[in-house]
Every structure is written in structure tokens, then in C-alpha cells.
Amino acid sequence: MSIRQRDVLGQDSDQAPEARQSMYQSYALGLDPYQTREPKPAYQTYVAEEDPYQADECRRGPYQPHEQGYGLYQSGYSPYDDQIPDPKSRTLAIQNAKAYLLKSSTTSGLNLYDHLANMLTKILDEQPTNAVDIIENISKDVKRAQFQKKMDTLRDEHEILPTFEAAEKRKALFLKANGEEDEELEEEIGETPLPNVMETAFYFEQAGIGLSKDESYHIFLALKKLIDVQPIQTCRFWGKILGLEMNYIIAEVQYHEGEEEEETEEEEVIEEVGKGMDEVEDEDEEKEKEDERPKSTYKPPPVIPKEENGTGANKYVYFVCNEPGKPWVKLPPVTPAQIVCARKIKKFFTGRLDAPVVSFPPFPGNEANYLRAQIARISAGTQISPIGFYQFAEEEGDEEEEGGGGRDTYEENPDFQPLSVAEMVDSLSTWVHHVQSILKQGRCVWLNPFQKSEEEEEDEDEEEEKAEEPDELQQETGPPLLTPLSEDEGIQNIPAWTAQPSTNLIPQHAVAVLQSNRWPGAYAFASGKKFDNIYFGWGHKYSPENHTPALPPPVQAEYPSEPEITETRDPTLEEELAFKAAKEAALAAAEEEEDEEDEEEDEEEDD
Amino acid sequence: MDEKEKEIYDVTMDLKPPRRDAQPCPALLEGTSPCPEGPGRAAWSPVLHRGRACVVFVAGSLNCVEWSLLPPATKEMVVQAEQLKGRFQGDPSFEYEYTEINAEDAERLIEDGKEPMIKEEARLVATIEQIDRAVGIIPRGAFVKTPLGSVHENRNFEGLSLTDAKKLSSYFHFTEPVNLKSKTLLEKADLDPSTDFLDSLEHDIPQGSWTVQLEKGGTVVVLRSLLWLGLTFYHVPMTKQYGYIYFGSGEKNLDLPFMM
Numbered sequence: 001m002s003i004r005q006r007d008v009l010g011q012d013s014d015q016a017p018e019a020r021q022s023m024y025q026s027y028a029l030g031l032d033p034y035q036t037r038e039p040k041p042a043y044q045t046y047v048a049e050e051d052p053y054q055a056d057e058c059r060r061g062p063y064q065p066h067e068q069g070y071g072l073y074q075s076g077y078s079p080y081d082d083q084i085p086d087p088k089s090r091t092l093a094i095q096n097a098k099a100y101l102l103k104s105s106t107t108s109g110l111n112l113y114d115h116l117a118n119m120l121t122k123i124l125d126e127q128p129t130n131a132v133d134i135i136e137n138i139s140k141d142v143k144r145a146q147f148q149k150k151m152d153t154l155r156d157e158h159e160i161l162p163t164f165e166a167a168e169k170r171k172a173l174f175l176k177a178n179g180e181e182d183e184e185l186e187e188e189i190g191e192t193p194l195p196n197v198m199e200t201a202f203y204f205e206q207a208g209i210g211l212s213k214d215e216s217y218h219i220f221l222a223l224k225k226l227i228d229v230q231p232i233q234t235c236r237f238w239g240k241i242l243g244l245e246m247n248y249i250i251a252e253v254q255y256h257e258g259e260e261e262e263e264t265e266e267e268e269v270i271e272e273v274g275k276g277m278d279e280v281e282d283e284d285e286e287k288e289k290e291d292e293r294p295k296s297t298y299k300p301p302p303v304i305p306k307e308e309n310g311t312g313a314n315k316y317v318y319f320v321c322n323e324p325g326k327p328w329v330k331l332p333p334v335t336p337a338q339i340v341c342a343r344k345i346k347k348f349f350t351g352r353l354d355a356p357v358v359s360f361p362p363f364p365g366n367e368a369n370y371l372r373a374q375i376a377r378i379s380a381g382t383q384i385s386p387i388g389f390y391q392f393a394e395e396e397g398d399e400e401e402e403g404g405g406g407r408d409t410y411e412e413n414p415d416f417q418p419l420s421v422a423e424m425v426d427s428l429s430t431w432v433h434h435v436q437s438i439l440k441q442g443r444c445v446w447l448n449p450f451q452k453s454e455e456e457e458e459d460e461d462e463e464e465e466k467a468e469e470p471d472e473l474q475q476e477t478g479p480p481l482l483t484p485l486s487e488d489e490g491i492q493n494i495p496a497w498t499a500q501p502s503t504n505l506i507p508q509h510a511v512a513v514l515q516s517n518r519w520p521g522a523y524a525f526a527s528g529k530k531f532d533n534i535y536f537g538w539g540h541k542y543s544p545e546n547h548t549p550a551l552p553p554p555v556q557a558e559y560p561s562e563p564e565i566t567e568t569r570d571p572t573l574e575e576e577l578a579f580k581a582a583k584e585a586a587l588a589a590a591e592e593e594e595d596e597e598d599e600e601e602d603e604e605e606d607d
Numbered sequence: 608m609d610e611k612e613k614e615i616y617d618v619t620m621d622l623k624p625p626r627r628d629a630q631p632c633p634a635l636l637e638g639t640s641p642c643p644e645g646p647g648r649a650a651w652s653p654v655l656h657r658g659r660a661c662v663v664f665v666a667g668s669l670n671c672v673e674w675s676l677l678p679p680a681t682k683e684m685v686v687q688a689e690q691l692k693g694r695f696q697g698d699p700s701f702e703y704e705y706t707e708i709n710a711e712d713a714e715r716l717i718e719d720g721k722e723p724m725i726k727e728e729a730r731l732v733a734t735i736e737q738i739d740r741a742v743g744i745i746p747r748g749a750f751v752k753t754p755l756g757s758v759h760e761n762r763n764f765e766g767l768s769l770t771d772a773k774k775l776s777s778y779f780h781f782t783e784p785v786n787l788k789s790k791t792l793l794e795k796a797d798l799d800p801s802t803d804f805l806d807s808l809e810h811d812i813p814q815g816s817w818t819v820q821l822e823k824g825g826t827v828v829v830l831r832s833l834l835w836l837g838l839t840f841y842h843v844p845m846t847k848q849y850g851y852i853y854f855g856s857g858e859k860n861l862d863l864p865f866m867m
Contacts, residue, residue, distance in 0.1 A: 167824055244815070244818045244833075545692075
């Protein structure tokens with residue numbers, strides 16, 4: 001061992017720090033005494049410190065003046081003075097030590113620093129008793145723990161983002177249907193009923209109306225799917241109605257002729273079953289009672305039959321979906337009762353077609369029927385076209401023959417000359433309604449309900465009086481088809497329609513846009529030969545006054561008034577006395593007559 | 608400087624430009640554009656500059672090119688405007704005849720020396736104030752209150768999580784709280800005073816006057832008010848984007864209880 005190292009482990013205060021530093025220095029120089037030696041020497045010298053003056057080969061410590069090494073290694077005179085470290089190199093030495101500790105083992109890949117840190121952490125966390133005695137075991141455990149995988153008994157569920165789910169639903173829109181060949185496409189391109197939703201969206205966008213491009217495109221694809229599935233002749237994107245939970249996207253469709261008779265049969269069956277149930281119930285009641293209960297003379301107002309599919313309010317068939325990508329649901333045809341009731345109530349749509357409509361007067365149907373009724377009302381009130389686009393077919397007979405119902409069919413005018421945008425905007429008489437308006441009765445064509453009921457009455461009892469029918473209904477008329485908008489009534493001082501061009505700055509490419517004030521959310525545009533209508537809104541009519549719900553009807557009379565059960569005033573005391581006196585007088589008179597008769601008889605017997 | 612000038616000076620010093628990330632709504636919905644040209648529509652599009660939280664300036668325009676600063680709303684104006692019904696005319700100087708509405712008040716006003724008229728401008732400003740106060744909402748955590756009591760934007764707001772975004776309790780009215788003090792102590796214990804210092808939408812009367820929907824495949828949550836039809840609030844969860852906008856006729860939906 002060199003003298004240097006002997007110095008190192010002594011207790012000489014002067015030399016000790018220098019010696020320690022020189023120890024590190026020697027390590028820095030690559031010497032590693034511990035590789036060849038076990039740490040024993042350190043302990044040995046530690047023990048040996050008790051007796052630093054022992055004559056020992058490994059003796060270090062202060063040299064006495066009589067010894068050999070005295071004076072040779074005084075501070076400042078050591079041959080290694082230039083290597084004695086200043087404070088800066090102390091940090092360097094620390095860093096070197098740390099670097100050494102961080103060196104990974106070639107066999108196991110661990111390094112001492114981390115291992116010591118883990119071990120001490122474990123000890124401090126667990127705080128075992130007599131840690132120093134079991135430290136080797138702890139070290140072994142820590143090393144073994146390296147190879148165990150940390151497994152929690154609970155595992156995170158693979159989270160499916162709702163975005164992913166939504167994308168899956170819409171994916172179907174983007175796939176081509178099986179079996180579609182290019183040949184079919186070429187044939188159909190000229191005649192497809194698919195409307196050009198993007199073009200319409202473009203025109204409406206000029207006025208700031210419409211949905212986002214994404215949504216328009218998805219609706220476009222959804223309509224295409226609808227057309228592929230159903231036998232449709234014409235199709236149009238009618239609009240979007242907002243709801244509480246979900247919204248409705250509505251398509252207006254016309255079938256090929258002869259394609260949709262199945263639905264009507266089903267509905268008639270349902271109605272007949274309903275009637276049968278009522279009759280059965282009545283019969284049961286009659287059998288139960290013994291005495292004849294007074295029969296109710298109440299006759300409900302006659303049910304006005306709905307219009308045939310393809311005419312009037314049921315001219316178009318409507319399909320609904322909540323979102324493009326969801327399946328299209330067909331709405332049932334609308335009945336006049338539903339329209340009449342829908343006029344009296346104002347309810348938000350929830351977005352579920354089977355939701356009940358709780359209202360007064362009770363709505364005959366669920367949300368699907370209410371939706372259909374509102375769509376019918378909105379269409380009748382706000383579907384407009386530029387004048388001259390549609391014309392009446394010339395083969396129609398005289399108007400008088402149809403009972404004043406008016407013409408209900410129209411066709412496109414091949415000679416249509418579009419007016420300029422300025423003209424379309426200035427006056428409302430350049431626009432016409434092309435959907436029949438709905439009468440108060442709930443139909444487009446008036447029907448007298450009592451004509452039909454005469455046939456039914458022949459089967460019923462003859463006792464029922466016909467005199468109880470109300471007075472003959474007056475025939476209702478509405479504005480005929482293709483009336484210009486200038487005839488529309490305004491609401492108080494607001495006109496029914498507001499017209500403006502889409503831009504004042506570029507009149508060459510402006511689009512005439514009309515906005516309905518009676519049905520907020522209904523818009524129409526016209527540009528050259530193109531026009532369209534659309535609806536975006538909540539589905540309610542505008543009224544400046546608050547909605548007042550209908551009051552319940554007055555209480556009905558329970559029984560007819562007859563003299564037997566009519567109450568009269570009780571007789572007063574004088575009347576009673578007078579009545580009594582009169583009675584006694586009558587009795588007295590009667591007795592006198594009897595007496596007289598007896599006397600006469602007696603007299604006769606005497607003779 | 609006299610007092611009024613000083614007030615204006617102080618207030619204008621607080622004006623900050625609109626937030627950089629205030630973008631138009633990514634799922635821009637159906638509705639009319641903000642710049643209709645010509646009369647007859649609800650022809651105003653307010654632009655809000657937020658100074659300190661709650662000082663609001665409103666500028667109006669008929670064609671989105673020329674903007675004029677509207678006067679701030681006073682309580683009187685709000686009270687008067689509440690009695691007016693019907694659509695806006697589109698002309699800011701249009702005057703509503705007060706006599707039609709309330710003859711007694713009109714007489715009183717005449718005695719006071721004021722004219723029984725309300726200008727449409729005043730009605731407009733009052734309506735904006737009402738809408739803001741009633742249905743102006745923000746997501747929870749967007750604004751924080753310091754211990755000193757001042758409220759400002761939370762720079763660390765990362766957006767609501769998707770589950771939170773579907774709940775009404777994660778949105779607050781951006782006005783002075785009304786219901787907060789009447790909460791029980793148990794409820795208050797769960798609140799975080801730095802973020803929960805406003806009324807939440809949960810306890811709005813009537814219940815159900817907000818609809819919550821997810822649009823665009825679940826990436827945007829849209830709240831629509833049923834009390835003021837046309838008020839739409841959007842928020843993209845997990846981002847800082849949120850905002851509300853009003854497109855409509857400026858009339859309160861008083862039929863709401865019948866319609867639900």
C-alpha cells in the first residue's frame with residue numbers, strides 16, 4: 001500500500017480531509033483498491049484508530065518527530081500538493097462517485113444507485129424492526145421484485161368513444177349498396193328523384209339559412225338511401241324540426257302510383273276493431289241493468305273522415321329520422337281531427353315518435369301524429385313558388401262541377417319565364433301557394449259529414465230523433481290553389497311574409513328570399529328557374545298573444561226536464577189553509593148530498 | 608375631468624379585445640345569419656366586448672358595416688320594454704305608443720313631462736339585457752373568483768369532460784347568483800368557492816327549460832333555451848371553446864309551461 005493511502009485513513013485532522021480527497025482522486029485515476037482488496041482494511045484501520053501509535057505496517061496517523069515520515073508530508077509540502085483538491089473539485093468528486101454508483105451492471109442491468117434507493121424506500125415505507133439484521137434479505141427481495149409484473153385486479157375497460165360510435169352509425173351512409181352497377185347509375189342519372197340538396201343548401205346559404213355543410217351532405221346521402229329502399233317518384237328535403245331530446249329531419253315524398261295501399265288497409269282494420277269494441281261494451285251494459293236506465297241522448301259530433309292518400313292534406317308522404325344515418329320512419333296520414341286539435345295546442349316535440357302528447361283538448365294520437373299534423377299545417381301555409389311555375393292542367397272540367405272545391409292538381413309550366421329578383425322581392429303577388437290550404441274542418445276539400453251518416457243511421461234504432469242534429473253545416477271554402485301571397489292576411493300590423501334579396505351589393509347574382517312571419521322558420525328562395533322551400537324551426541305558429549288553452553266544455557244536462565220531476569215552490573200557509581177549507585167544503589157538500597139521498601131513499605122505503 | 612367623463616374614461620380603459628379563441632360555432636346551426644340587410648327581420652346583431660366581468664357594451668348594426676354604440680340599459684327601460692309585445696320593426700328610431708299598453712302609466716308620464724313613447728332602440732337594449740341576464744351561460748370552471756372577490760377568466764380552463772358536459776349542473780348563469788345563498792349547508796360543503804359562485808342551470812324554473820344535445824358525432828354539446836327561443840350555447844368538450852349566441856325575434860316564450 002502506498003504511503004498515500006496510509007495517510008488517508010488516519011485521524012490526523014490536518015491531513016484527513018486532504019487524504020480523503022486524495023482517496024477519491026486515486027479512484028478518479030482509475031485505481032480501485034476495493035477490487036483487489038476487500039473492505040476489510042477500512043475496518044481494520046478503524047479499529048486500529050484506537051491505538052494509532054501501534055507499530056503496524058498499515059499504520060497511519062500522525063508521525064512523531066522521531067519517525068521516518070515526519071515532516072515529509074506537511075500541508076503545503078507534499079509532493080502532491082498541486083493535486084490536492086480545492087472545493088470545486090469536491091463537487092466533481094461527488095459527481096464522479098454518483099456516476100460510479102449509477103453504472104449499470106453488465107450481468108443484471110441494475111445499478112447500485114437505484115437499488116440502494118429502492119431498498120431504502122422500501123425500508124422507510126415498511127419500517128421493519130431490526131432492519132440492519134435483515135438488510136441482506138431486503139436487498140434480495142427488492143431484486144426479486146424486479147421480475148414481478150404489477151397487475152391490478154381491476155382492469156380499465158376499453159373505452160369506446162362516443163365519437164367512434166357515431167361514426168359507425170354514419171358509416172353506413174357512405175357505403176355503396178350491394179348490387180349497384182354502373183349501368184344502372186347511368187340510366188338513372190337523368191331521372192333520379194333524389195333532390196340536389198347541396199344546391200338548395202347553397203342558395204339558402206346566400207341568405208344565411210341552413211345547416212352546416214357536413215350535415216347537409218349527410219342528409220343528402222340519407223335521402224339517397226331512402227330512395228334506394230322505397231319506390232319513390234319525387235322526393236324533397238322538407239326541413240328540420242327541433243325537439244327537446246332529439247331533432248327531426250323530414251323528407252317529403254311521393255310514391256309511384258299504386259305503391260302504397262297496404263298502409264290504408266291496416267288503418268281501416270284498426271278503426272273497425274275500435275268500433276267493435278265499443279259496441280260490445282254497450283251490449284254488456286244493457287244486459288247488466290234491470291231497470292231501463294234513461295238512455296243518453298248525447299251524440300258525439302260525427303267523425304270527419306280523413307282524406308285519401310294522395311289528395312288534400314295527405315298528398316305527400318313524409319319520412320322522418322332523428323339523425324342522418326338512422327333509419328327512416330314513415331309518418332301516418334293525418335286525420336282532420338288531428339289537425340283541428342293541433343290548432344288548439346302548442347307543445348314541444350321531444351324527439352321520440354312514440355311519446356304521448358299530453359294536452360287539453362286531448363290530442364288523438366302520439367307525437368308521430370302531432371308531428372304529421374304540424375307538418376301538414378306548415379306545408380299548407382308556407383309552401384310557395386314563383387307565379388307561373390305551376391299552372392293548372394287544361395283538361396280540368398268546369399269549377400262548378402266540383403262543388404266549389406277548386407282544382408287540386410297542377411303541373412309544371414314548360415313555358416315558365418322567370419321574373420327578375422327585384423320583381424320577386426318587391427311585390428308579393430309574384431309568389432303563389434301551390435299547396436291547398438286546410439279548411440277549418442281539417443280537410444282541404446270540404447265534406448258534409450251528415451250525408452254519409454244517413455246511411456249509418458238506417459242500421460241504428462229508429463227511435464233516435466234526427467231532429468237533434470245541429471243545423472246544416474255551411475260549406476267551408478278556402479282560398480283556391482295558386483293564390484298569390486298578396487292575399488295572405490298579416491298578423492296585426494305585421495305582413496305575413498318578409499321578402500328581401502340575399503345581397504344588395506351584387507344584384508346580378510342575388511337570390512330572392514322570403515321569410516314567413518306566421519310560421520317562423522319557413523323560408524323560400526327563388527333564383528331564375530330554381531326555387532325551393534324549407535323549414536328550420538320548432539314547429540309552432542307565431543302568435544303575438546299568449547297561448548290560451550281551451551276551456552273545458554260546459555257541463556251537460558243530466559236529464560230532460562219534465563213536469564214530474566220539476567221542482568215547484570212549496571205552498572205557503574195561507575194557500576194550505578185555503579186548500580184545506582176548500583176540501584172541507586167539498587166534503588161537506590158531498591155529505592149533504594148523501595144525506596139527502598138517504599133521506600130520499602128512506603122516504604121511498606117508507607111508502 | 609368632470610365625473611361623467613371620468614366614468615367613461617375608467618370604463619374604456621377596461622376594454623379588452625375579444626378573445627383570440629372566440630371562433631364561430633363549429634356546428635353552426637340553422638338560423639338566420641347575423642347580418643340581414645333590410646327591415647322587417649330582427650335586424651340587430653349584438654357584439655359584446657367584455658371589460659371586467661359584467662361591464663358590457665353593445666354595438667348594433669343594420670348591415671354589419673356601420674356599427675353604433677347603443678346606450679346601456681337602465682332598469683326603467685327594462686320594465687317598460689317588458690310590457691311591449693310583438694315583433695321588432697327593424698328601425699331603431701321607431702317609437703312605440705305607450706298609451707296602447709298602459710294608459711295609466713302613460714298619463715303619469717305625461718304629467719312628469721316625458722313623452723309616452725318607447726323607442727325601439729331602448730327596447731332592443733332592454734331585450735339584450737334581459738336575455739343576457741336570464742339565459743347567458745358559461746361552463747363551470749371558465750371563470751374563477753379570487754379570495755378578494757374579483758372574478759376573472761380562468762386561464763387554465765381546459766374544458767369540461769364529456770360526461771360533465773351532458774349535465775346541466777356544469778353550466779352556470781353568468782349573472783349575480785340568486786339561489787346560492789338559499790342552499791343548505793350540506794350542499795354548500797360540496798361546492799368549491801373559487802368556481803362554484805354562480806347559479807347552476809339545474810334549478811332553473813320551469814324545470815326542463817334547457818335542451819342538451821350532442822352534435823357532430825358527439826364532439827360538440829349544444830344547449831338551447833326554451834324560454835328565449837333562439838338562444839344557443841355551444842361547447843366543445845376538452846377544449847376551451849364555448850360561447851352563446853342569439854338568433855331570433857327577441858320575444859320571450861311565455862307559453863313555455865304549456866308547451867312542455
